[in-house]
Structures are given as structure tokens and as C-alpha cells.
Amino acid sequence: MRFTVFCCAVVSIPWNIFAAQPVLPMAAIAVAVVDANNRPVTNCQVVAIINGAYGQPITDSSVTMRATPDARGIARFTNRPSASVQVVVKGAGYYMTHSESLFLPSIENGGLLPWHRTNTLVLKAMVNPIPMYAIFLPWTLPETEKAIGFDLVEGDWTKPFGKGFNADLFFRREFIKRAPKGRGSAITDGEDRYFITFPNRGDGLVPFTAPEYPRGSELRSAYEAPADGYQAEWTTYRVWSPGKPFESNHDVKRNFYIRVRTVMDEEGRITSANYGKIYGELPNCICYFNPEVNSRNVEFAPDKNLTRKSSSRFPIRWLSTFP
Numbered sequence: 579m580r581f582t583v584f585c586c587a588v589v590s591i592p593w594n595i596f597a598a599q600p601v602l603p604m605a606a607i608a609v610a611v612v613d614a615n616n617r618p619v620t621n622c623q624v625v626a627i628i629n630g631a632y633g634q635p636i637t638d639s640s641v642t643m644r645a646t647p648d649a650r651g652i653a654r655f656t657n658r659p660s661a662s663v664q665v666v667v668k669g670a671g672y673y674m675t676h677s678e679s680l681f682l683p684s685i686e687n688g689g690l691l692p693w694h695r696t697n698t699l700v701l702k703a704m705v706n707p708i709p710m711y712a713i714f715l716p717w718t719l720p721e722t723e724k725a726i727g728f729d730l731v732e733g734d735w736t737k738p739f740g741k742g743f744n745a746d747l748f749f750r751r752e753f754i755k756r757a758p759k760g761r762g763s764a765i766t767d768g769e770d771r772y773f774i775t776f777p778n779r780g781d782g783l784v785p786f787t788a789p790e791y792p793r794g795s796e797l798r799s800a801y802e803a804p805a806d807g808y809q810a811e812w813t814t815y816r817v818w819s820p821g822k823p824f825e826s827n828h829d830v831k832r833n834f835y836i837r838v839r840t841v842m843d844e845e846g847r848i849t850s851a852n853y854g855k856i857y858g859e860l861p862n863c864i865c866y867f868n869p870e871v872n873s874r875n876v877e878f879a880p881d882k883n884l885t886r887k888s889s890s891r892f893p894i895r896w897l898s899t900f901p
Contacts, residue, residue: 608696609665611651613672618651619701622669626655629662652696665699672701673796673901678789702795707879707901710854711867716749725750725775730838730854730867733885746838748775749861771815772861780840780848782808783856787831791857797901802874803835803853814860828859835876836865857900864900877901 607626611619628641645653665677677699713733719726720739727736727745734740755768776782784807788798812834817825834856841850854867855876866878878901 607655607657607663609647609653609655609667609677610696610698611647611653611667611669611701612698613701613703618647618649619669619672620647620649620651622647622667622672622701624653625666625668627664627666628655628657629664665697667699667701669701671704673704675699675701675795676792678793700795702797705801705877706875707877707882708868708870708873708875709882709884710876710878711869711884712878712880712900713865713885715856715861715863715865717862719749719751722751722753725773727777730865731869731884744839745777746867747781747836748777749773750775767818767820769815769817771813774812774814774860776810776838778838778840780808780842780851781838782810782836783812784808784835785812786833786835787829788833790830797877798833798857799835799855799876801877803837803855803876805874808835808837812860830859832859833857833863834860836867838867 609624609626611622611624613619624645624647626643626645628643641657643655643657645655647653662679663677664679667675677697711731711733713730715728716735720735725748726739727742727748728734729736729740729742729744730746731744732740732742734742736742736745750773752769752771752773754770774783784804786799788794791798813827815825815827819825836854836856837851838854839850839852840848843849850871852868852871853874853876854865856866857864866876868875869884880901
């Protein structure tokens, strides 16, 4: 005799799963656009990308809205409260600027508060963009435990590792992997350190901070490199140790101004030098070199990159978007 057994599962469904979601009140947001002197900018377009708007279907949770500032430089938007809003401002004669995530909703007495606050974005004007050598600096070195020169004009290692002639700066890497054999390629115990040094007295780096890309202005630096304060060496490190937190001095907001090819007189005064800037943490970064001696201008014209593709083993694509 055969018996057929039927099994069923009882699933508990919340009583309100199919209930209509409450319609939240409309919320107004405002963006004040000003220049470096705090004067209103009106000849621009403000784009608000509203992510995760409440009351919107999941498939349509991102809403893009556009507005033009009024005479006071203020652009306004009205929508349902959202999880986050990203604002992008574009204007002729100015560098595009991205905001931080704005207008996060807050809860009060169980309800969602409308946004109702004005956020200010500062636009940097295009002043004097110049041709520069722009190149991605290498992450992988030809050899470890050896200082290897890099030529910023040729965009390559110095001989015998590349076609460079002038060592503008030196990279040296110390890599120690202490992971036991047979444990795979993952680093569980080791150190990775990069040392950046320079050949001339007066050469060096000046660190500066800027919002992590793509937030902030396209022109992440100032218009000019500083006249002094340069450090002759810089070290970045990463350390893995079993049972201990990962250690690193890497900072995604750190950038640098750079001075190389420095010549000083007997009294220690600079007679000639070349300046530039570095976007990103060394050594995985973009370096800009101004070939005009003693000019501290670092406002790069992206359509006038002097680095030749044929002379560099490192990619220079995408650099047209980083002034």
C-alpha cells in the first residue's frame, strides 16, 4: 500500500504589506551658487540627482532635476524627501563642481522632516589654464629595494629601466611578505612601503587636502603652487599583522604640490625651479609638470597635455577630464 503525503508551509505575511505607503509631504531644497569672492553665480546650470526618493517605485528611485539660479544665485527644487541628493553645477568659464551627499532626511516624532535648507557651492573660475605634462605615475616599480628615477617630461623611468633622461624624483619600494607558504597569495602578515625622494636641494612635496573625487571642484588644487614649505622625502606604508588592525597612512583626500629641478645659489636662494602638482596619494596618482621655469602656475588645460603617447609607457587617457 502506498501513501501519498502532502506537505504545506504556513508563511506569516505582515497584514500591512499590501497597504498603501504613506505619502510624504513635498520638500523644498535650495542651492546657493557663489564664486570664490562669495558673489552669486547666475550663468550656470544646477543638476540635482535625487537617489532613493521616498514614495517612488524602486525601479524609478533616481530622479534628475535641473534648474537655473535666480538673481541671487539660488536654485530651488521640490520633490519628496530622499535618502540622498547629489548636486552638480556647470557654468561657462567655471570648473564643474560636485557636492557632498546632501539633504539627508531626519526623523522627528516618527515622521520625516522636509529638507528646507540652503546649501552653498563655490565655483572656481577658469583663470589661466596652461599646457603641462600630465602622466599617471606608476604603482609597480621595475625593481624593489632600489631607488629608481622617474622623468616627468618623458613620462618614463630613467635609464636603464626606461627612456627617461632626467631623474625628477626617485621611487624605492620595500615589500616584505611574511605569510606562511601554502596559505595562498593573500597577504596576512607583511609590510609594503614606498619611499619618494629627490635629487636636488630645495626639491620636494607640499601635501594638501581636497574632497575625494568626484566631490568638490574639478580643479582640486589652488591656481599656484606654494613658494616654500617643501618636504624632501615622503613615505607611504601599509602593514598587515595577524590579530591586529590593518595599518596605513594612505589618505584618499591627500594631494601634493611638487617642486623639482631646483637650482640654488651660494646663499641658499632659489634661482630656478619647476613646479607642478600631484592628484592622489603617492605613488598611484597623476602628476602635472609645468615646463616654464620659475612659474608656479598649476592650472592645467586638459586639452593641452604635453606628454606624448609615443614617449610614455604609462597611460595618459582620461587626463582630459582632470584640470
